[in-house]
Amino acid sequence: MSQSTPALRLENIVKTFPGVRALDGVSLEVLPGEVHALMGENGAGKSTLMKVLGGLHQPDEGKIIVSEQPVRMASPLDAKSKGIVFIHQELSLASELTVAENIYLGELPKKRFGLVDWQKLYAQTDEILAKLKVGFNAKTRVGDLSIANQQMVEIARALTVDAKAVIFDEPTASLTDAEKVVLFDVIADLKDHGVGIIYISHRMEEIFKITDRISVLRDGSYRGTLVTAKTNEDEITQLMIGRSLDLSRNVNHNELGDVALEVKGLSCGKLYRDVSFEVRRGEVVGFYGLVGAGRTEIAETLFGLREPSAGKILLDGQETRIHSPADAISKGISLVPEDRKGQGLVLGMNCRDNMTLPQVDDLKAGPFVAEGAEVAIFDQYRDRLDIRTPGWKQTVGNLSGGNQQKIVIGKWLSMHPNVLIVDEPTRGIDVGSKSEIHNLIRELAGQGYAVIVISSEMPEVLHVSDRIVAMYSGEIIRTFTSDEVTEDNLIQAISGITPDKAA
Amino acid sequence: MEPGTLSTFLKRGAIWGFIVLQLVFFSIAGKYLSLSDTAFMDLDNMLLLLKQSAPIGIIAVGMTVIMINGNIDLSVGAIFALAAVVMLDSMTWPVFAGLGDWVIPVAWALALLTGIVLGAINGLIVWKTGVDAFIVTLGAMLGYRGLVFMYNGEQPTSHLNWTLVDFAEAQFLGLPTAAWFLLGTVAVVWFIMNRTVHGRNAYAIGDNREAAVNAGIRVGPHFLMNFMLIGFLAALSAVVFYSESGSVNPNDGQLYELWAITAVVLGGTKLTGGSGSIISTLGGVIAIQLLRKGLGHIGADTETVNLVIGLILIAVLFLDRQLNLKGKQELRV
Numbered sequence: 001m002s003q004s005t006p007a008l009r010l011e012n013i014v015k016t017f018p019g020v021r022a023l024d025g026v027s028l029e030v031l032p033g034e035v036h037a038l039m040g041e042n043g044a045g046k047s048t049l050m051k052v053l054g055g056l057h058q059p060d061e062g063k064i065i066v067s068e069q070p071v072r073m074a075s076p077l078d079a080k081s082k083g084i085v086f087i088h089q090e091l092s093l094a095s096e097l098t099v100a101e102n103i104y105l106g107e108l109p110k111k112r113f114g115l116v117d118w119q120k121l122y123a124q125t126d127e128i129l130a131k132l133k134v135g136f137n138a139k140t141r142v143g144d145l146s147i148a149n150q151q152m153v154e155i156a157r158a159l160t161v162d163a164k165a166v167i168f169d170e171p172t173a174s175l176t177d178a179e180k181v182v183l184f185d186v187i188a189d190l191k192d193h194g195v196g197i198i199y200i201s202h203r204m205e206e207i208f209k210i211t212d213r214i215s216v217l218r219d220g221s222y223r224g225t226l227v228t229a230k231t232n233e234d235e236i237t238q239l240m241i242g243r244s245l246d247l248s249r250n251v252n253h254n255e256l257g258d259v260a261l262e263v264k265g266l267s268c269g270k271l272y273r274d275v276s277f278e279v280r281r282g283e284v285v286g287f288y289g290l291v292g293a294g295r296t297e298i299a300e301t302l303f304g305l306r307e308p309s310a311g312k313i314l315l316d317g318q319e320t321r322i323h324s325p326a327d328a329i330s331k332g333i334s335l336v337p338e339d340r341k342g343q344g345l346v347l348g349m350n351c352r353d354n355m356t357l358p359q360v361d362d363l364k365a366g367p368f369v370a371e372g373a374e375v376a377i378f379d380q381y382r383d384r385l386d387i388r389t390p391g392w393k394q395t396v397g398n399l400s401g402g403n404q405q406k407i408v409i410g411k412w413l414s415m416h417p418n419v420l421i422v423d424e425p426t427r428g429i430d431v432g433s434k435s436e437i438h439n440l441i442r443e444l445a446g447q448g449y450a451v452i453v454i455s456s457e458m459p460e461v462l463h464v465s466d467r468i469v470a471m472y473s474g475e476i477i478r479t480f481t482s483d484e485v486t487e488d489n490l491i492q493a494i495s496g497i498t499p500d501k502a503a
Numbered sequence: 504m505e506p507g508t509l510s511t512f513l514k515r516g517a518i519w520g521f522i523v524l525q526l527v528f529f530s531i532a533g534k535y536l537s538l539s540d541t542a543f544m545d546l547d548n549m550l551l552l553l554k555q556s557a558p559i560g561i562i563a564v565g566m567t568v569i570m571i572n573g574n575i576d577l578s579v580g581a582i583f584a585l586a587a588v589v590m591l592d593s594m595t596w597p598v599f600a601g602l603g604d605w606v607i608p609v610a611w612a613l614a615l616l617t618g619i620v621l622g623a624i625n626g627l628i629v630w631k632t633g634v635d636a637f638i639v640t641l642g643a644m645l646g647y648r649g650l651v652f653m654y655n656g657e658q659p660t661s662h663l664n665w666t667l668v669d670f671a672e673a674q675f676l677g678l679p680t681a682a683w684f685l686l687g688t689v690a691v692v693w694f695i696m697n698r699t700v701h702g703r704n705a706y707a708i709g710d711n712r713e714a715a716v717n718a719g720i721r722v723g724p725h726f727l728m729n730f731m732l733i734g735f736l737a738a739l740s741a742v743v744f745y746s747e748s749g750s751v752n753p754n755d756g757q758l759y760e761l762w763a764i765t766a767v768v769l770g771g772t773k774l775t776g777g778s779g780s781i782i783s784t785l786g787g788v789i790a791i792q793l794l795r796k797g798l799g800h801i802g803a804d805t806e807t808v809n810l811v812i813g814l815i816l817i818a819v820l821f822l823d824r825q826l827n828l829k830g831k832q833e834l835r836v
Contacts, residue, residue: 324721357707
């Protein structure tokens with residue numbers, strides 16, 4: 001493949017923002033029919049580079065070359081017309097419109113008098129959909145599709161132009177394993193047609209599965225390109241963070257205390273059924289399963305966001321009912337939610353106010369907020385969790401993902417909970433901060449907290465958990481101790497392959 | 504300097520810069536265009552301006568709280584009118600005949616209570632049904648206005664109490680009564696929003712309601728309190744205004760909700776909630792009143808004034824947007 005001319009080449013791209021050199025001479029080359037991974041921690045410059053490529057930012061220096069022609073990307077539309085197509089992590093579809101209307105949004109085929117040529121629209125769309133082998137048609141309303149199928153619509157949109165290069169930005173973030181397979185097929189198909197693909201992802205398994213080469217960015221500069229077949233996770237991680245990362249199975253067990261939380265036969269409609277488990281103080285219990293297996297819904301029930309239809313919840317041996325998040329908090333249950341920005345943080349507020357949000361009422365002096373006490377709490381947990389921020393006045397929205405997550409964790413620790421539930425602790429967090437969060441979770445268990453970790457990443461679950469609860473389709477299939485668990489038996493359990501439900 | 508400080512400062516200060524600009528412009532333009540001989544920046548003129556700002560201003564302060572909380576209240580104009588009717592009419596009720604001038608505090612209390620109750624109705628509906636505040640208060644706007652007409656038909660409700668008029672027209676430490684009420688309201692509500700737990704939570708709910716719920720904050724009671732507060736302030740505004748005028752038409756207070764929202768938005772409060780400042784709203788109120796007075800001073804008629812205010816509102820929001828975009832790019836690392 002080294003003989004063919006690159007589909008896309010970026011040469012020495014420099015982009016500075018006031019006070020920051022976001023890209024410092026980055027070069028990247030994508031061959032036709034190649035899947036090229038772009039990796040780097042959050043803030044390494046991946047998104048800036050892609051914005052330059054997509055015409056959202058103009059580079060200060062450097063060249064963009066598409067099929068041997070130097071080009072200037074004036075706008076996203078311009079980039080698209082030059083054959084550079086983006087599949088964004090956050091889908092940008094009009095959910096009330098049909099699949100066909102979405103695919104040809106802004107370019108609907110017209111008849112005389114500006115009327116839409118519906119026949120042609122649906123015919124063209126069905127032709128593209130046939131290539132993707134999807135189970136919906138041109139007239140389906142996009143809002144009725146699953147996330148994965150909506151992503152297919154985005155991909156179909158990319159196929160309407162003669163794409164030279166397609167950029168996938170974390171495309172599997174919200175896909176189930178089965179849906180991933182379909183996506184990878186589509187990527188393989190694009191590849192066969194000679195399209196160059198840039199694949200941005202944090203997930204190592206995917207990188208090794210589908211990419212040909214890997215380019216790594218760190219701190220806005222280019223760190224090298226590796227051939228996927230000739231490298232390993234360690235080498236990539238070293239390039240990304242400058243050191244290697246430990247993601248092995250957890251073997252250090254803490255001394256266990258009493259049962260802090262026990263759940264007996266808990267059900268919630270169709271979401272999950274007859275779920276029983278217990279969590280002791282000092283223990284990390286991992287919940288692993290596919291998206292939709294009911295893990296998050298159990299957490300939401302324990303936090304008072306959902307009413308269970310049957311079953312019992314026992315806290316320290318006492319049966320209890322949890323009516324609302326406020327009630328859960330007062331009973332010592334805390335939830336670090338899956339969607340940090342949407343559910344966990346008030347992004348426009350400063351660090352201190354976010355951290356003390358649940359207890360600002362308890363801290364008050366008369367009717368007034370006790371700001372001194374708040375600052376003291378913030379300082380204490382900033383030091384304890386090593387939160388890197390210029391000060392408490394910093395707006396939370398400006399922090400990195402890892403530091404934001406630490407603010408959420410700090411928020412709950414400062415309330416001294418009995419049970420800490422962490423849903424997807426490291427989603428969207430860069431590799432370096434990931435291991436910090438993992439260590440933190442282990443440490444917290446060591447200090448006597450009962451911790452539940454829900455994760456879609458197997459290495460994460462294996463790394464932090466003392467026991468692993470495998471869920472499939474709303475039921476607990478099996479509970480593993482960390483000594484008996486292997487990647488194989490865990491995958492079988494969550495795919496519903498093992499018929500025996502030995503608990 | 505911490506990141507964001509400069510743009511925050513610019514945004515906070517923008518409305519006051521605009522006011523200074525207006526003062527300079529109208530002072531200079533007034534020299535050439537004005538029909539009167541008095542300077543625009545005359546002290547009496549400025550005090551009058553503060554007094555005239557009071558009715559909308561007091562409501563706008565409440566609207567700021569409601570909008571920071573992520574809601575809106577379109578019924579304030581109708582609450583204003585109904586509270587005025589209650590105040591003026593109650594002074595003539597036979598039950599209170601023996602009270603003499605002591606009827607005044609009683610009438611005030613009844614008017615303010617009316618405002619609180621009407622606000623509480625809005626708040627309860629928003630809380631308990633989950634229907635959007637825009638719709639609930641749109642309905643309330645029509646409904647409460649209907650109550651005003653049911654009370655006295657098309658007739659104005661009038662009652663002049665000279666002790667009351669004297670009080671309303673009095674000056675204390677050089678400031679007219681109405682101005683004191685406005686400044687007092689600003690001070691108290693600023694304190695509520697910036698120093699109390701309720702204020703802190705109101706900001707959090709407006710910025711990210713889900714995160715607030717997940718932090719154990721009970722959203723409904725905060726909504727209710729804020730709707731009661733704006734109901735109270737709409738009534739207070741009526742009390743201040745009608746103590747002096749003594750006569751209320753059933754159509755009074757119409758469009759007040761929109762003027763209040765205009766002032767709040769000029770002051771930089773976000774329509775989506777979560778951010779805003781009481782003090783800047785005061786700036787917005789003064790800016791609008793200044794524009795009316797200034798344009799009048801240089802000989803423009805009412806229609807022109809409304810056109811200009813409309814254009815300026817859009818221009819200000821456009822500038823604000825540009826400023827915001829700039830701030831964001833600076834921060835993106």
